[in-house]
Amino acid sequence: MTVNIALLGFGTVASGVPFLLQENSTKITAQAGTDIQIAKVLVRDVAEKDVLRAQGHAYDFVTDISAILNDDAIDIVIELMGRIEPAKTFITQALQAKKHVVTANKDLLAMHGADLLKVAKDNGVALYYEAAVAGGIPILRTLAHSYTADKITKILGVVNGTSNFMMTKMVDEGWTYDEALAEASRLGYAESDPTNDVDGIDAAYKMVILSQFAFGMTIKFDDVRHEGIRHITPEDVKLAQKLGFVIKLVGEIVERPSGIYAEVVPTFLPKDHQLATVNGVMNAVFVESIGINEAMFYGPGAGQKPTATSVVADVIELAKGIQKGAVLPAFNTFARETVYATKEDLVDKYYFAIETDDKAGQLLHLAELFHAENVSFEQVFQENLGDNRASIAIIAHKMDLNQFDSLVEKISALDGFTLRNTIKVI
Amino acid sequence: MTVNIALLGFGTVASGVPFLLQENSTKITAQAGTDIQIAKVLVRDVAEKDVLRAQGHAYDFVTDISAILNDDAIDIVIELMGRIEPAKTFITQALQAKKHVVTANKDLLAMHGADLLKVAKDNGVALYYEAAVAGGIPILRTLAHSYTADKITKILGVVNGTSNFMMTKMVDEGWTYDEALAEASRLGYAESDPTNDVDGIDAAYKMVILSQFAFGMTIKFDDVRHEGIRHITPEDVKLAQKLGFVIKLVGEIVERPSGIYAEVVPTFLPKDHQLATVNGVMNAVFVESIGINEAMFYGPGAGQKPTATSVVADVIELAKGIQKGAVLPAFNTFARETVYATKEDLVDKYYFAIETDDKAGQLLHLAELFHAENVSFEQVFQENLGDNRASIAIIAHKMDLNQFDSLVEKISALDGFTLRNTIKVI
Incomplete structure (x- = not known):
């Protein structure tokens, strides 16, 4: 038998799929127990079809999704267009047409995964998305x-290659945020609008999906606190190094007695933490x-061949099941009622970077403020910045998230003080 | 329904199985789709049974394997006795009695895995061994x-916790081999006869098993070149550090155009290699x-709960399949004809540590010898050891395995020279 697949989109990642199917054909056929053929490829329009044909691609290119939906020979639809629409509509239609779907679309899965998985279940087909x-x-x-x-009690993830590349440059080379962003753009790692990467949004999408697999709970995207790397300065990086830390943008999901919690925030990682050596565009x-x-799982977070490898591995698992004729298992079967942790149950150390006028009594002011919140200092570094300005860096002992939020609010409101940055300390 | 398991042996790892079954019972039952019960536990003799009973263990302890083999209610047998016999006989009998088997016995699998897998296949049952x-x-x-x-083109593994603990102490603390071994013994990491761990035998067993999963080929244990860490001195460690390397005992399996090859040898790893920070008893x-x-996969290489977790994960996969009533998939389905690489196809850099009399012309002697093998020096370090003795450390450019073997033989035979150690350079 042959398992027929259709590709929605033929961009960089999608073109890695035929590469693997050809390069590893013997192994893939043996592992899947069947041939896997690309039956149809959906492209935007006739112009794109003509370009791809001219490049030598001999697939059956179609411009209308119904040509795929109505083709009974197609078993699996691979969506690699990205973004929400039309991917969401196409995946929904493919599932309704009783086709299994493989996708790498994290934005879509984080925002609408539950709905799509329900459509899959209702139609007796599977939706896989390792990539x-x-x-x-x-x-x-x-x-x-x-x-x-x-x-699982905790997940820590360096899961955004762009921001990790930038942080690596900021740590290893002492670059500023702007220098690192310029280089990331030049190398094609950062999009023209880098917001999703540098503000932790992309990593937050991944935390939503990881929460389902690791904890059996679904944290809503809006409930993932996320903060990016825009405010990190060479001074923060230098101080971190002095104290034996590396700064990275880290996603964390934790289960506490009261429930689970997820956030993506800049984090001081001890130099000997296994995540501290995950550099460049690599993920872990x-x-x-x-x-x-x-345990730690380390590898490339993106790229044509790595992503296509995960996509084809999903296709092979589906192909194995299709031959057996049984209903395919859901990609993830771990599900519990989602219960969120209380803020009192979330306790961490934090670094506060504050600027103020260089005059007597300023540190006392801050000490009183922290004392009022029942939070004590672990270490304090004060530095004259010139122009009668001073920088005060505080590493505070453990506090719960209420105390942290309250401190952030109060320092921000304090006359003559600027809260430049806060960073979690692991 | 209930899936019934029998434990062969109730040592440290085995007692982690009931811990997990109880601690994670809700999740395990949901994931397996069934209850999992420990029906019988095989112990050595009545005395051991009495001790375990006195400790409060209320299992149905048996001292005769036939009580398990003849019990039709038992679906899965978990072998955690270790060593070759009687484990091999018991596993064979369990498979013949149409019981699925889970084991963590690497020695047995490396030496007799192919035979056992054939027995499993012939009897329509599965043999799983993630641990x-x-x-x-x-x-x-x-x-x-x-x-x-x-x-997969290459596997590099730090897969022996004892030797990695020792190497970590030798690198981080400058300890000698003997000091590191004494500490490993004191902490219970090293057995009274540490041969298997420190001579690379244990890691070689694991290379045999990894070769099957990663390359679909079965390298015979006797064909895994293995050399241990006994000859590594603080001088080797210091020189490695000076050159930006960390020494570890690394298992490698590589596929070259001519075939595959596996070895376990002390290795200079660049400090920024992901494996270089795998320290202590951790594996990767x-x-x-x-x-x-x-990609890299990092975690504990041994220990009660980690090993039991892998064992129970195997049990859950089997339990899922048992309910479906179909023949369970083999643990590994990737198989090709085993073809070994030629020595010409295996090319690496090497470090040679040599001692000789401190007199003129000795280095010239070595230079001539390397030149005759068509191998050139990348770096040379000579040091006076006192007593008219000198240490010569050479990092040589890439050579194939024939050249390496020939150099080792010739230097060893050279009058007035002692080849103290060789270490592969990655």
Whole structure:
């Protein structure tokens, strides 16, 4: 038999799919137990079709999704267009047409995953998306099949390659945020609007998906606190280094007695933490659990071949099941009622970077303010910035999220003080 | 329904199984789709049974394997006794009695895995062993299910916790081999006869198993070149550090155009290599491939709970399949004819540590010898050791394995020279 697939979109990642199917054809056929053929490829318009034909691509290009939906020979639809629409409509229609779907679309899955999975279930088909989190790292299938006996207590992830590339340059080379962004743009790592990457939005999408696989709960995107790397200065980086830390943008999901919580925030990582050496565009997911204790999964977060490898691995798992004729298992079967942690249950150390006038009594002011919140200083660094300005960096002892929010609010409101940045300390 | 399991042995790891079944019972039952019960536990003799009963363990302890083999209610047998016999006989009998088997026994699998897998196949049952390589790291299932679309070109593994603990102490603290071994013994990491760990035998077993999952080929244990860490001195460690390397005992499997090759040898790893920060008893497997490119899987290599977690994950996968009533998939389905690489096809850089009399012309002697093998020096370090003795450390440019073997033989035979150590340079 042959399993027929249709590709929606033929961009960079999509063109990696035929590369793998050809390059590894013997292994893939043996593993899948069947041939896998690209039956149709959806492109935008006739012009794109003509360009791809001229480049030598001999697929059956179509410009109307119904040519795929109505083709009974097609078993699996691979969506690699990205963004919400028309991907959402096309995936929904493909599932309704009883076709299995593979996608790498994290934005879509984070915002509408639950709806799409319901459509899949209602139609007796499967929706797989290993490539949606940390592209080339096989993390979702591993959580779904190898952590079944374990109870995960914390996930820490460096899951945005663009911001991690920038942070690596800022740490290793002492570059400013703007210098790092310029280089990321030049190398094609940053989009013309880098907001999703540098503000932690992309990483927050991934936390939503990881929360489902690791904790069986669905944290809503709007409930993932996210803060980016725009405010990190060379001074923050230098101080971190002096104290034995590396700054990275880290996504965290934690389960506390009261429930779970997720955030993406700049973080001081101890230099000997396994995540601290995840550099450049590489990604890693660090998993803490009661059984395995500590494990890390490291690899490329994006890129044509890594992402296509995860996509084709999904296709092979589906192809194996299609031959058996049974209903295919859902990609993730771990589901519990979602319960959010209380702020009192979320306790961390923080670094506060503050600027103020260089005059007597300023530090006392801050000390009184922290004392009023019942938070004490672990370390304080004061530096004259010239022009009668001073920088005060405080690493405070553990506080809960209420105390942290209250401190941020009060320092921000304090006359003559500027709260330049806050960074979580692990 | 209930899936019934029998434990062969009730040592440290085995007692982690009931811990997980109880601690994570809700999740495990949901993931498996069934209750999992420990029906019987095989112990050595009545005395052990009495001790365990006195400790409060209320299992149905049996001292005769036939009580398990003849119990039709038992679906899965978990072997955690270790060593070759009687484990091999018991596993064979369990498979013949149509029971699925889960084991963590790497020695047995490396030496007799092919035979046991044939018995499993012939009897329509499955043999799973995620815990056999790098205990808590879910590496085998990941290779079997997430690398299906990829072609692996190289595996590098730090897969022996004892020797890695020792090397970490030798690198970080400057300890000698003997000091590191004494500490490993004191902490219970090293057995009274540490041979398997420090001579690379244990890691070589794991390379045999990894070769099957990563390359679909079975390298015989006797064909895994293995050399241990006994000859590594603080001088080697210091020189490595000076040159930007960390020394570790690394297992490598590589596929070259002529075939595959595996070895376990002390290795200079560049400090920024992801494996270089895998310290203490932790393990990691670094995978190079044409699709994902570079990925690493890091976690505990041993220990009660990590190993039990992998064992129970295997049990859950089996339990899922048992309910469906179909023949369970083999743990690994990737198989090709095993073809070994030629020595000409295996090219690496090497470090040679040589001692000789401190007199004129000695380095010239060595230079002539290397020149005759068509191998040139990359770096040379000569040091006076006192007593008219000198140490010569050479990092040589890339050579194939024939050249390396020939150099080792010739230097060893050279009058007045002692080849103290050789270390591969990555």
